[in-house]
Amino acid sequence: MEPNPWLFPVPAILVSCKGGGGKPNIITLAWCGVAASVPPMVSIGIRPSRYSHDLIMASQEFVINIPSRKLARAVDLCGNISGRKTDKFKAAGLTAAAAKKVKAPVIKECPVNLECQVRKTLTLGTHTHFLAEVVAVQVEAGVLDAKGKPDMKKLDPIAFCPMADQYYALGKALGRHGFSKKK
Numbered sequence: 336m337e338p339n340p341w342l343f344p345v346p347a348i349l350v351s352c353k354g355g356g357g358k359p360n361i362i363t364l365a366w367c368g369v370a371a372s373v374p375p376m377v378s379i380g381i382r383p384s385r386y387s388h389d390l391i392m393a394s395q396e397f398v399i400n401i402p403s404r405k406l407a408r409a410v411d412l413c414g415n416i417s418g419r420k421t422d423k424f425k426a427a428g429l430t431a432a433a434a435k436k437v438k439a440p441v442i443k444e445c446p447v448n449l450e451c452q453v454r455k456t457l458t459l460g461t462h463t464h465f466l467a468e469v470v471a472v473q474v475e476a477g478v479l480d481a482k483g484k485p486d487m488k489k490l491d492p493i494a495f496c497p498m499a500d501q502y503y504a505l506g507k508a509l510g511r512h513g514f515s516k517k518k
């Protein structure tokens with residue numbers, strides 16, 4: 336097999352964005368990850384051919400919306416049509432709501448919204464990487480556990496496997512961080 340970047344699984348996320356004066360758009364992404372804990376930084380990789388690429392370049396802001404399994408159809412749809420021609424909020428039956436700190440809207444139906452401001456942009460071959468600071472987080476109370484942390488069972492996020500080109504749900508929890516040290 337030739338060298339490839341197929342880490343798996345990766346999260347399937349919905350990124351909402353809004354360019355200078357334009358309508359808001361949504362793009363499905365799997366090339367994304369955590370970049371730093373302090374300050375809280377994430378990275379997303381977008382091909383320059385995507386409409387969302389131009390919107391994020393112009394606004395330097397976006398929102399990472401984490402969808403639950405019940406939004407799988409919307410996730411697939413927003414990754415297969417372009418906002419150049421279609422209003423994806425309408426097409427996918429999703430609602431744009433005001434974010435707290437950025438102009439891009441949050442997607443109301445997603446239980447977690449990370450509002451991001453771009454701090455650095457890197458061109459790496461096919462993709463532009465937007466390294467962004469998370470400046471506000473909104474989490475639906477219904478997906479929190481008794482300690483106020485996101486409960487993966489309630490959140491029910493969607494994983495994507497690039498090798499298989501398939502979406503998956505999470506399986507069983509295997510143990511807490513540090514479980515190997517306990518007797």
Ligand SMILES: Cc1cc2nc3c(=O)[nH]c(=O)nc-3n(C[C@H](O)[C@H](O)[C@H](O)COP(=O)(O)O)c2cc1C
Nearest residue numbers: 363364365366381382385386387414415416417418
């Ligand atoms: C599961 C999935 C993951 C995707 N991941 C990425 C990605 O990481 N980067 C990217 O540029 N496009 C990715 N795409 C493709 C874009 O979502 C797709 O081209 C979309 O129609 C672009 O929309 P836009 O033109 O409105 O920005 C993915 C699509 C799917 C279905």
